[in-house]
Amino acid sequence: MKYGKREYRLPKTENRQETGKAESGQVSWVLGLFLILFLAILLYMQLQLAMYKASARYLEDALALSNLASAVIDIREYGSTHKVHITDQEQAYAGYCSAVRENLGLNENYEAVGHKLISGKVEIRNYIIYNVTGTKVQVWERNGDGRILEWEGTLGEVRTPGGQTIENTGVYSEITYPVEGFLGITVTAEKSKLVDVVSEYMGEETNEKTEDESGVEE
Structure with missing residues (x-):
């Protein structure tokens, strides 16, 4: 038997x-x-992230302006008692809604058209008026579903839904809005703002008086 040779x-x-x-x-x-x-x-x-931060700053400023625009105080009461009160709450809310649409560039249905920071419809979740008289705080609240609540609390104990203590007459509002996020995923964001009407109003009045006094010739 022969064996062949193999080469590796x-x-x-x-x-x-x-x-x-x-x-x-x-x-x-x-x-x-x-x-x-x-x-x-x-x-x-x-x-x-930069866009979200810019959106938050923009919306906070817009809410502050809208809150302040709705704060139509009773001039007669302020002239006689120097108390800052928002007596016509329905008128104040209507003014707020109009200001929100204008400041955020929304249509009549509260929808953002061609807006880079808001990608849909804005919803007003809460609008609250705080009228302070002495140690009492009268609260008028309108929820997102249209319900109106009125109640009274004690100064120093009444807080906004966000936890801020009420010290003076003010307006608080809260909105939600859709934002297009990573990979085109839309998320719902929330923004709220409290405006101290007394500080804002009295600050402007003080500035006006200062300007008038500085312009008087001796």
């Missing part, structure tokens, strides 16, 4: 080196692509 050849070293280089190149390419993708996602998230 080792692969050439050059081929092994070329294969190793090719695999190493593929790994580097994949890692580079992953790094670029990671940096792109990180940059996009940073831009989204």
Whole structure:
């Protein structure tokens, strides 16, 4: 019985080196692509975060202006007693709604059209008027479903839904609005603001008096 000879050849070293280089190149390419993708996602998230911060500042200013625009005080009462009271609450709420639409660029249905910071309909969740007289706080509240609540509390104990203590006559409001987030996912954001009407009103009056006095010639 004859046995044939078999030859076993080792692969050439050059081929092994070329294969190793090719695999190493593929790994580097994949890692580079992953790094670029990671940096792109990180940059996009940073831009989204910056947009959210800008949106929060913009909406806070808009709410403050809207609250102040709705604070129509009783001039006669202020002239005789120097008490700042918002006596016509329905008129105040109507003025607030109009100011919100104007300040946020909304249509009659409270929808943002062509707005980069708001991607849908704005809803007014809460609108509250706090009238302070001595140690008493008279509260008029209109919820998002249209219900109106009226009650009275003690100064220093009455707080807004956000936990702020009421010290003077003021207006509080809260809205929700949709924001387009990461990967096109829409989330609902919330913003609230309390405006101290006494500080705002008396501050303007003091400034006007100062300007008038400074303009008087001796």
